[in-house]
Amino acid sequence: MSPKPAYEHLRRLIKGEWWTSEHLLCNEKGMARWRGFYGLYRLTVEYGGKKIVTRAHLAKGAENIFKVELP
16 A cells, blocks of 8 residues: 555656746736646735735636735
């Protein structure tokens, strides 16, 4: 019942190469740009000591622009 080599290879792909984790700073217009695979993402925005968590869905053929309102 131990993991096989194929499992380890797939785990390295999913948690490493295919896993999207970005830390961004906004520009003077309050915008940030990143690339990711299609799918659902959890976005965490920190500003002025506050943290906002929201979701974004990157879809093929969509505009894929997301707006996060800060309090």
